[in-house]
Amino acid sequence: MSQTLFLHPDRLLPADPATRGVARRLYAEVAGLPIISPHGHTDPAWFARDEAFADPASLLIVPDHYVFRMLHSQGVPLEAMGIARRDGGAVESDPRTIWRLFARHYPLFRGTPSRMWLDWVFAELFGLDVRLSAETADLYFDRIAEALATPAFRPRALFERLNIELITTTENPLDSLSHHRAIRESGWGGRVLTAYRPDPVIDPEFEGFQANLDRLAELTGEDTRSWTGYLAAHRDRRAFFKSMGATSTDHGHPTARTADLSPADAEALFARVESGAFSAADAELFRAQMLTEMARMSLDDGLVMQLHPGSFRNHHRPTFEAFGRDKGADMPMATDYVAGLKPLLDRFGSAEGFTLILFTLDETVYSRELAPLAGFYPCLRLGPAWWFHDSPEGMMRFREQTTETAGFYNLVGFNDDTRAFLSIPARHDVARRVDCGFLARLVVEHRLEEDEAAELAHDLTYQLVKQAYRL
Amino acid sequence: MSQTLFLHPDRLLPADPATRGVARRLYAEVAGLPIISPHGHTDPAWFARDEAFADPASLLIVPDHYVFRMLHSQGVPLEAMGIARRDGGAVESDPRTIWRLFARHYPLFRGTPSRMWLDWVFAELFGLDVRLSAETADLYFDRIAEALATPAFRPRALFERLNIELITTTENPLDSLSHHRAIRESGWGGRVLTAYRPDPVIDPEFEGFQANLDRLAELTGEDTRSWTGYLAAHRDRRAFFKSMGATSTDHGHPTARTADLSPADAEALFARVESGAFSAADAELFRAQMLTEMARMSLDDGLVMQLHPGSFRNHHRPTFEAFGRDKGADMPMATDYVAGLKPLLDRFGSAEGFTLILFTLDETVYSRELAPLAGFYPCLRLGPAWWFHDSPEGMMRFREQTTETAGFYNLVGFNDDTRAFLSIPARHDVARRVDCGFLARLVVEHRLEEDEAAELAHDLTYQLVKQAYRL
Amino acid sequence: MSQTLFLHPDRLLPADPATRGVARRLYAEVAGLPIISPHGHTDPAWFARDEAFADPASLLIVPDHYVFRMLHSQGVPLEAMGIARRDGGAVESDPRTIWRLFARHYPLFRGTPSRMWLDWVFAELFGLDVRLSAETADLYFDRIAEALATPAFRPRALFERLNIELITTTENPLDSLSHHRAIRESGWGGRVLTAYRPDPVIDPEFEGFQANLDRLAELTGEDTRSWTGYLAAHRDRRAFFKSMGATSTDHGHPTARTADLSPADAEALFARVESGAFSAADAELFRAQMLTEMARMSLDDGLVMQLHPGSFRNHHRPTFEAFGRDKGADMPMATDYVAGLKPLLDRFGSAEGFTLILFTLDETVYSRELAPLAGFYPCLRLGPAWWFHDSPEGMMRFREQTTETAGFYNLVGFNDDTRAFLSIPARHDVARRVDCGFLARLVVEHRLEEDEAAELAHDLTYQLVKQAYRL
Structure with missing residues (x-):
């Protein structure tokens, strides 16, 4: 005999009846809002081709x-x-x-x-x-x-049925964005943006980095074997991505280290990197310097910067060798932000119009580093609980450990960060429910009035995302 | 139309009705207790001059x-x-x-x-x-x-109206304590104590350290350019502070590192430090050694020692350059206590009559380091949730993560640590409410009887503070 | 007048009435299950001699x-x-x-x-x-x-009265297991197993390590001064322990570091270690290599491996000098698993039939490292909240921070890890109550159906322990 499957309307809301009552009212106000998905990994080919x-x-x-x-x-x-x-x-x-x-x-x-x-x-x-x-x-x-x-289950039909107002995919600088172009030219009204994810041409330890530099040269006509040409090539691709709708860049580094080298030192470092004769320390320093360079370019072109550090990629060598990347073997590492980000923040921390959204896989930094940083620096915003922590308990810890120091307005709402297209509404729904549960507790503990909580529920679901990502 | 402002009598108490009922009863017993504020940053000039x-x-x-x-x-x-x-x-x-x-x-x-x-x-x-x-x-x-x-809003009138039994300010060794003297001589009955905060004459990297050494020599008549004279000058100023009511010292170091050097090594280190020709490692080692020296002096003069490590001061260079210290740009750092404190604890960890109160900005050490240390060493007591963590969620995490290992009697009650004079009662009230909420949960989960919880609420609010700080 | 002592039937169950109702039902199903204690420190002599x-x-x-x-x-x-x-x-x-x-x-x-x-x-x-x-x-x-x-208070009578189905003690390789033999030969039906705890003959910094190597040679007839003989001696003692009922080994290292040296490098390292002329780095590397060697032997003999890293033993030197080990002065340290375990996991992480159970004193790794590792590697299982964290709040944090990533089926149920024989049922009862409280919250928040929660309560109490430890 099979058990029934039933989605309870109160799922994820706190059990205490008074708290649940408030949470229900808050949730009712945001449950139907359209989905803004500013960061994710769906395949743009789905929407371009619209095949089953x-x-x-x-x-x-x-x-x-x-x-x-x-x-x-x-x-x-x-x-x-x-x-x-x-x-x-x-x-x-x-x-x-x-x-x-x-x-x-x-x-x-x-x-x-x-x-x-x-x-x-x-x-x-x-x-x-x-x-x-x-x-x-x-x-x-x-x-x-x-x-x-x-x-009804074709990608475009689902996009509409799932109440998605906007979705962002992630592409590297070598991508032609042909699917995004096809979507634009199709006349279909769904908003599918791209984001500039330059890791494969920034991280000297990325598989194929050297070949990627050459491909970048072909695409841009720049001399990507010179420091100046390499930076110009980035500016060129960023402009192209922006022309195709991008409003953000995304950086998946092992650490949050940044650097602010003199032009001469940066040029010398790049020479070692592009020669292939570089140390692990060089690679780390180059990634660090490039975050500051990316920030500098963001000041010019207005792309919002996202940093996702702290993943030990491909932890199990035999799995990597047999199956390649992204096979569930990435593991979080302890991550420092306070010392790591200082060079970039000393340079651009209060620069007007600059936004840097921080994510973490190390929850210990919520209250110790991220909230204190975001509660001071005008450029900083905190991304939501991410990856392993994109879960009811993880989201609640994020709220409990960041709100009191960073407030709500230094946050950017929810990211689903997924390639699992069908579950996108489920993920946003979990976030909305957890947020309403958290806000409801503040209300019943008389730390917030219900009218404020309702406004915050709306902001966290919709307004803050659009603002932070300039959508 | 403006919204009303209303302080709900149940604010911050847990929502569950049974738990709230117990919490209310516990809170009723401590709500009216006088405020003991053993560590803070109000300006003694306020109470000396009593100006609007x-x-x-x-x-x-x-x-x-x-x-x-x-x-x-x-x-x-x-x-x-x-x-x-x-x-x-x-x-x-x-x-x-x-x-x-x-x-x-x-x-x-x-x-x-x-x-x-x-x-x-x-x-x-x-x-x-x-x-x-x-x-x-x-x-x-x-x-x-x-x-x-x-x-009614003059400092002394407020002191009385706010039900403050005792307040402690923080001064450095170069301070003449003239305001404290003026308060004593004024005949006003308010108890305003000082605390000995020697960072500016202990930390070789403090702005003006060299000049401070000279000023310390003038004040004490000691040769503060010799190791012996320097220590004697500290003893002199500690005695003076004690004569003006101080019962404690306070140390705001970047880390919790301590050292127990031989006299010859300590003397050689001091020589480098006072010459100005010292490395960053020398500075760190000197601060480490001085914590042990301060502990040694506490054994003699009975001043209770407080250690507040883990703040990356003046994180944003441009803000520091334009506006100076204490402009909201201090950031917490991961902090080690178990290895760092070992030299001092090996020397004085079970010395009779010695008290060292530990604070942290790194919540990960509550259960991993601070509670285990305080649950063993006779000299150690844990200060309350501090600075960024002096908040309802932060206080609750402190209780949940220290109580089971350290018990309640290795704690020192609440510190407001503030210069925001008017809000002192609000801060103590938050602490009392959160404590009663935590205790109430233990009662309704039958982990503690209500008579014990009531005694503990009183102890946490009043008794433990007076005992720990010898007030 | 003395206060009454009363064990409330609802103790440790959540206060919210609906949640408590579910928790009571779940608890009723597991409260009477026999105790499986797969890891502990009771004295086998008690059961061998059965004296008062x-x-x-x-x-x-x-x-x-x-x-x-x-x-x-x-x-x-x-x-x-x-x-x-x-x-x-x-x-x-x-x-x-x-x-x-x-x-x-x-x-x-x-x-x-x-x-x-x-x-x-x-x-x-x-x-x-x-x-x-x-x-x-x-x-x-x-x-x-x-x-x-x-x-009625003799050890064997208590064993039965306390409803213990099986208990495991911990012995080092030099132990003759005479008490275990006596128990077997006594005809008494209680199951008392041993576990292989080789720290004293693996850790070069253990007191008496050199003498222990000699004693190991005597016991096994192997040349424990050669790398090959030393490994053979381990295999010999493991086989003996297994013949006396052991199903597991236990390793209490300062860190979780592992190594996978070439045979030649391992042999050279062992030569330094057994000569006594080794550095602290050698000692650490040798412990690291030996974890991998122990894993290799587990593949052969099927003993389940347990790793308990992260304790700074004998932190207070004067206490150690006056009273020796295990006097309450062991302190937790921050512990890395992701980098530390990689060599062993690259080698044996997906080896069939291999089980490695991980414990920690550093709660920050629950969500950051342990759950992500256990949620990927077939060999890994997570031990329960341990030592200082074997408490209601500690156990609840463990559940909240591991379940969402590792699931329930990568866990091994509860360990009491104690020498306090009489309190063993109390400790298991606390675990059962906390688990039922956690599961009940998932049920009332509609994240789990009650039939599933009941199955999980049973699994966590009984099935998972027997499976993981092969009992």
Whole structure:
């Protein structure tokens, strides 16, 4: 006998009846607001081509590292979940087999945000009302496969149905943005922006960095083997991205270190980097200097800067060698911001019109570093709880540990940061519910009046995002 | 239409009705206890001269870095808030203009402790019953200005009205303590003590350190260019401070590092330091050694020692250069205590009659370092949640993360640590409410009986402070 | 007049009525489950000899560092509590005097887990119904002493009465396991296992390491002065421990650093270590390499590996010199896992049949490192909140900060890790109550269905422990 699947209208709201009452009223005011998604990883080709998604497994399992890492942690090989091997070796290719494997392991997700996001997708988008399990695996597979074949489940139709006002994808400087161009030229009204993510041409330790420099030269006509030409090439691509709708840049560095070298030192450092004969310390210093250079360019072109430090990428060497990047093996590291950002902040911390949005995987910095920094520097804003911490408990810790020092107005609302397109509304809904729960507690503890809480709920959901990202 | 301002009698008490009921009963027992303020930064000249405060802006905004840093974070220049420039350059000087600017930005403080403290001052001391906003700015300014001109708002009258039993200010060794002398000689009964804060003559990197050594020599007649004379000068000034009522010393170091050098090594280190030809490592080692020297002196003279490490002072160079210290740009740093304090603790950790009170800006050490240390070493006591963490959420985290390992009796109750005189009762009231809320939860979860909770509420508010600071 | 002592049936369950209702139902299902104690420090001689415990003080105070460190922190010398001095100097030897001292200081434990564990022992095992205090000290002493003299309070009778299905002790490789042998040969049915704790023959900085190497040679007939012989000796003792019931090894290192040296480098390092002419860096690297060697052996013999890093042992030198190890002066340190474990995980992270259970004293790694690691690596499981964090607040933080990323099924249930035999059921009961409270909150917030929560409560209490430890 299968268990029912039911999305309770009060889910994620605090249990105390008075608090829940306030939270319900606050939530009612923001539940229907359109989704602003200023940072994410959906594929612009979906919206450019508007083709049907292939099948349940390749849409919901294979690309979702939250999902396959959990099964992997319990001994399921990545091959069994259809993750492609670099060497072209055999992996499971039958979507239904993959789906059944996933369904059998679904209890592993109890208490995780993936469970909530997926249940939302199953119930809201596919009308399923029994819980996913080994027994219901085929029912699910068939229902989802059938729906995906219909016009209502094409990317553009979903974009509208999901109430998305705007979505931002992330591309590197070598991308032609052809999909974004195609979307623009299609006449379709959905707003799909890009963001400038230059890691592959900034990080000397990125796979293919040297070839990327050459490709950057081809695209821009600049001499990317000279420091001046290299910077000019960035300015050129930033201008191109901006012309295609970008309002932001995004930087995924190992640390938050910045530097403010003299032009001569920067030029000498770049010479070592582009020669390929550089040390790990050179690579780190170059990344540090480039954050300051990117900030300088933001002052000119107005692109909002985002910094996501602190991930130890590809932690398990054998997995990286067999399957490549982004296979669920990135691990957070302790991250320093106060010392690391000082060179950049000394230079541009109070520069007019400059915005730097900070994210972290190290929650200890919420109250110790991020909130104190954002509560002083005019350029700084805090991104939402991110990645592993984009969860009910994680979001609540973020609110509890930043609000009192940074206030609400140095925040930028929510980012879904996902490639899991269908779950975007579920993720925003979790954020809205957690925020309303937090605000409701402040109200019932008489630390905030309810009219203010209602305004804040609206600001956190909509206004602050648009302002911070200049949308 | 203006919103009402109302201080709810249940504010900050937990929402759950049973818990709130217990919390109310506990709070009722401590709400009226007199204020013991053993560590703070009020100006003793206020109580010595007993002159009226000048105007609302110079009393409530200009000196309060919690307030002006928040406006600064949203792009308001410090000049516009009347913060004096070092170069004497023009800054806003009209109190009403500053006040209106502040009022317009008051929503920035939603959810922050500043908002609660200020609302308490507005409602309780000035009888205001509408919320501060652009519309009510002038009403506020006029009401407050009018009150400040009356005898009831003179410092000594306020001291009594605010139910302050004792307040401690903080002075450096070069201070003549003339205001404290004047207070004593005035015949007024208010207890205003000083505390010995020797950073400017201990930290080789403090602005003016060399001149301070010379001034210390003049004041004491000791040869402060010799290690022996330098230590004797400290003993002399400590004795003087003690004769003027001091019961404690206070040390604001970048780290919690201590050292226990041989006399010869200490002497050689001092020689480098006083010559001016010292490295950053020398400066750090000298500060470390001086903590142990201060502990040694405390064994003799009985002054309780306080250590406040972990602040990166003057983080934004341009702000420091334009406006000087204490302009809201100090940032917390990760701080080690377990390794750092070992030399001092190996030497004096179980010395009879020695007390060392520890504070932190790095909340991660509550459960990992501070509570385990205080739960073993007889000399150690934990100061309350401090600075950025002196807030409802911050205080609650402190309780939740220290109590189980350190117990309640290795704590020292509350410090307001403020120069914002009018808000002192509001700050103590927040602490009492949060404590009662925490204790009430232990009671309703049957982890503590209510009679014990009541005794603890009293101890945390009054007894432990007096004991720890020997008041 | 003495206060009553009463163990409320709802203790530790959340106050909110709806949440408490769910928590009660969940708890009712697990309250009576037998105790599986896979990691602890009880003395196997108790069960081998089955002799009566001597007296209340030597059973409940003298061996419990949670207890005596708290009194010590308030100035009570260890001598007064009967802690033996290394130099044989005089210490208090009258159990009743020690007990009275303890009773007088019992209020120090308010809000601590020791208070809850002890009250449970007093009420449940000795039928006491007044609170411990100076007044009731003798009543307690007499009642407990009287009971200890009865057959019902012999170790084996208690083992059965306390509903212990299985208990594991911890022995080093030089132990003959004679008590375990005696238990086996006695015909008594209680399951008492051992665990292989090789720190004294792995850590070059352990007191007596060189002598331990020699003793290891004697026991195994291997040449423990050669790298090959040393490893063979470990394999030999592991096999012996396994033959005596061990299913796990346990490693208490200062850090979580691992290494994966070439055989030649490992051999050269061992040569330095066994010669005694090694640096601190050598010692650390040797411990690091040995974790990887132990993992390699676990692949062969199937013993589950446990790693407990991050304790600064014997922090107060004078206490160590006067009283020796384990006197309440061990302090937690910040601990890195992500970088430290990489060499071992690159080598064996996805090896079939390998299990490595991680513990921490640094709570900041729960969400930043441990949950992300355990949520990816098949070999990793997370041990419960440990030592200072084995408390209601500590356990709740563990749940809140690991569940969303690691899920429940990468955990191993509860460890009591104690030598305080009588309090073992109290400790397991606290864990069960806290778990049910956490799960109940997920249910009332509609993040989990109640049938799933009930299954999880059972898994956390019983199934996951047996699975993880292969019991």
